[in-house]
Amino acid sequence: MINRVxxxxxxxxxxxxxxxxxxxxxxxxxxxxxxxxxxxxxxRPSGLRVRVTAPTAFAKPFVxxxxxxxxxxxxxxxxxxxxxxxxxxxxxRQLEVSEGRARWRYAVLGGVLGLVGGAVIGAAAASSPEDPxxxxxxxxxxxxxxxxxxxxxxxxxxxERWRYYYLPREGGS
Numbered sequence: 544m545i546n547r548v549x550x551x552x553x554x555x556x557x558x559x560x561x562x563x564x565x566x567x568x569x570x571x572x573x574x575x576x577x578x579x580x581x582x583x584x585x586x587r588p589s590g591l592r593v594r595v596t597a598p599t600a601f602a603k604p605f606v607x608x609x610x611x612x613x614x615x616x617x618x619x620x621x622x623x624x625x626x627x628x629x630x631x632x633x634x635x636r637q638l639e640v641s642e643g644r645a646r647w648r649y650a651v652l653g654g655v656l657g658l659v660g661g662a663v664i665g666a667a668a669a670s671s672p673e674d675p676x677x678x679x680x681x682x683x684x685x686x687x688x689x690x691x692x693x694x695x696x697x698x699x700x701x702x703e704r705w706r707y708y709y710l711p712r713e714g715g716s
Contacts, residue, residue, distance in 0.1 A: 592641040594705055595619055597634040604637075632710070639705040646698045653697020654690045661689015 595617070596604040610618035610627060617630045617638075665685015670678040 593619065593708070594639040594641070595630065595635060596637040596639075597630050598636060600630050600634045606641075635710060638708045638710045640708045642704040642706050644701040644703050646701045649697035649701035650694045651697070653700075654694035657689035657691070657693015657696070658686045659689075660693070662686035664689070 591609050592606065593609045594604050594606050595601075605619075605621060607619040607621040607628070610620055612618060612632075615632050617632060617635060619628050619630065620626065621628055662682045662685045665681035665683070665688070666678045667681070668685070669681025
């Protein structure tokens with residue numbers, strides 16, 4: 544004899560189990576996720592590449608290496624020579640820390656664009672009314688030449704990424 548449970552209570556029970564499982568997954572994801580406490584407890588980023596915006600001290604934002612900084616000033620080494628500039632903290636409107644360049648992402652993007660562009664240009668340049676396969680050959684050769692050229696170009700021209708750094712005001716740490 545088969546125990547037959549009506550469909551509606553079975554669906555209700557399955558929905559309850561799914562809801563509890565989803566709640567458990569959300570709880571586990573929340574507990575397991577790394578906490579990013581930079582905004583609450585900023586670290587002192589000495590030695591990092593920074594971009595400083597201080598309109599009262601400098602006309603344009605400038606890039607340098609952050610040195611010592613105290614409650615009332617920042618020391619930034621500018622350029623390869625390392626000339627140090629001390630800026631009052633009150634003059635600093637914004638401090639950004641470099642996260643490097645997204646070279647792989649731009650290399651892939653450049654490679655795809657080079658592949659497509661090279662294929663189109665190669666097909667257009669090689670097309671001939673006498674040889675129907677010339678355009679196909681130009682498409683292949685153009686794509687094969689364009690992809691690495693685009694990838695190298697993309698990796699070289701990748702822009703630097705900047706992340707805002709919370710700079711506590713005087714008296715804060």
